[in-house]
Amino acid sequence: MANKWIEMVTGPLEQKKQYKQDKARMEALPEPYRTAATAMNRYFMYYGGITSGDTLIQMFTDLVDLWERAAVDGTPVQDIIGDDPVDFTETFAKSYQGKEWIDKERARLTKAFDEAIGKEKRS
Structure with a gap:
């Protein structure tokens, strides 16, 4: 009973566990991959707008x-992100776009x- 109430307020506990596991994995990355992953994650917090915890x-x-x-393959960071790290990061994030906060205002x-326009046509 308490878990349901807590999850209603804070969101699913499984998501929090998964996030903590992934955060630990990110912190364990060797350099320069950790710096790249951390930078992208930070950018997502400002760029995002995704409302689904699962997403x-x-x-x-x-x-x-x-x-x-x-890191395992030894692929250089530059080979992954190309010449424009902003474009790479935003393209990565866009592939996960679902319902966003702004959708309500767009509607x-x-x-x-x-x-x-309807009022204009009636005039």
Whole structure:
């Protein structure tokens, strides 16, 4: 009973466990992969807007998987991100885009313009 109440307030405990495991994996990455992964994760916090906890956890897990694989293979960071780290990071994040906070406002904006156009046509 208490777990359900706690999860209602804080979100699923499994997601928190997964995040902590992935965070530990990220911190265990050798340099320069740890720096790259940490930078991308930090950027996601500002760029994101993803509202689904499941989606966020999957994105973070995949981020750590990417840099672990690169470390194992010895792939240079530059070979992964290319010439534009912002474009690479935003493209990575966009592949996980689901419902965002701004979607509600986009719908509201569209509805307002539809109403304005409707009023214009009636005039």
